[in-house]
Amino acid sequence: MAAAAAARDERRDGGPAKHQPLAGKIAVVTGSTYGIGLAIARRLAQHGAHVVVSSRTEEHVAHAAEELHAEGLNVTGIVCHVGDADQRTKLIKETVSKLGGLDILVLNAAVNPYVGPLLNATAEVWDKVLDVNLKAPFLFVKEAAPHMKERGEGAVVFISSVTAYFPNEDIGPYCVSKTALLGLTKALSRPLAAMNIRVNNVAPGLIETGFSAGLTKDEKMMQMFRNVTAIPRAGYPEEVASLVSFLCSRDAGYITGQTMVVDGGGISRL
Numbered sequence: 001m002a003a004a005a006a007a008r009d010e011r012r013d014g015g016p017a018k019h020q021p022l023a024g025k026i027a028v029v030t031g032s033t034y035g036i037g038l039a040i041a042r043r044l045a046q047h048g049a050h051v052v053v054s055s056r057t058e059e060h061v062a063h064a065a066e067e068l069h070a071e072g073l074n075v076t077g078i079v080c081h082v083g084d085a086d087q088r089t090k091l092i093k094e095t096v097s098k099l100g101g102l103d104i105l106v107l108n109a110a111v112n113p114y115v116g117p118l119l120n121a122t123a124e125v126w127d128k129v130l131d132v133n134l135k136a137p138f139l140f141v142k143e144a145a146p147h148m149k150e151r152g153e154g155a156v157v158f159i160s161s162v163t164a165y166f167p168n169e170d171i172g173p174y175c176v177s178k179t180a181l182l183g184l185t186k187a188l189s190r191p192l193a194a195m196n197i198r199v200n201n202v203a204p205g206l207i208e209t210g211f212s213a214g215l216t217k218d219e220k221m222m223q224m225f226r227n228v229t230a231i232p233r234a235g236y237p238e239e240v241a242s243l244v245s246f247l248c249s250r251d252a253g254y255i256t257g258q259t260m261v262v263d264g265g266g267i268s269r270l
């Protein structure tokens with residue numbers, strides 16, 4: 001038990017190496033005030049980037065920025081609801097004007113506004129889920145790419161889900177929006193490569209956050225997950241964050257248009 005806790009603390013600290021592959025980089029992470037987004041912001045900053053943390057709620061942004069500052073990390077907080085075009089533009093413009101550019105964009109914010117039979121999903125549900133989970137990430141990339149090009153190179157990471165591979169009928173629109181991100185990643189890889197920008201997609205399995213608490217706190221459900229994953233537990237946000245940081249670094253310089261799964265060896269693909 002003590003060893004498992006120590007291993008988790010080490011993941012949170014960024015590991016013993018303390019290397020800085022992202023030194024001098026400026027990064028924006030959407031939906032980064034708690035959960036996986038906060039872990040990504042922390043890891044990018046531990047690896048040397050100046051990170052803009054953001055989400056819909058001013059109080060959450062201030063709290064996350066304070067928490068990371070207290071850890072000695074270089075962060076700036078900017079409020080942004082990713083479904084709002086003006087707020088998206090403000091996030092990119094303020095980042096560039098305050099911090100001097102933009103190198104890394106992680107599109108993590110997403111919503112799941114509907115649980116129920118797929119055939120009962122309304123047009124409003126589809127509009128919301130596609131606006132926030134698919135259109136907003138694309139429109140962010142469109143707006144950020146010229147700034148990345150100006151810096152000479154850039155990296156974009158989408159956050160999808162393993163449910164992209166096996167859509168669950170009860171959360172159908174959410175799953176399908178995540179499947180679409182796989183296609184968007186591939187489709188963007190060539191036009192972005194022409195600007196020296198790489199784009200990749202990370203598909204987490206079940207990760208311990210507020211978003212998944214309904215599942216992780218349900219022992220029956222957890223037993224089912226343990227039966228289908230090689231590593232019989234839910235993942236930690238830090239285990240998604242470490243892959244995102246790698247994909248943003250020059251160590252991943254020949255990787256683009258790919259989706260990578262972080263699911264403890266589940267049933268996502270052959």
Ligand code: NAP
Nearest residue numbers: 031033034035036055056057081082110161207209211212
């Ligand atoms: P979470 O714990 O609920 O955190 C969501 C974060 O996004 C918060 O910072 C929230 O802050 C912000 N947010 C929510 N809606 C937003 C919006 N419209 N605009 C801007 N920020 C917004 O979620 P999570 O579990 O970390 O999930 C993060 C990503 O991983 C999502 O893309 C999710 O689909 C994906 N994912 C999660 C799991 C899992 O098991 N947890 C599995 C697969 C994929 P505010 O409330 O202040 O806005």
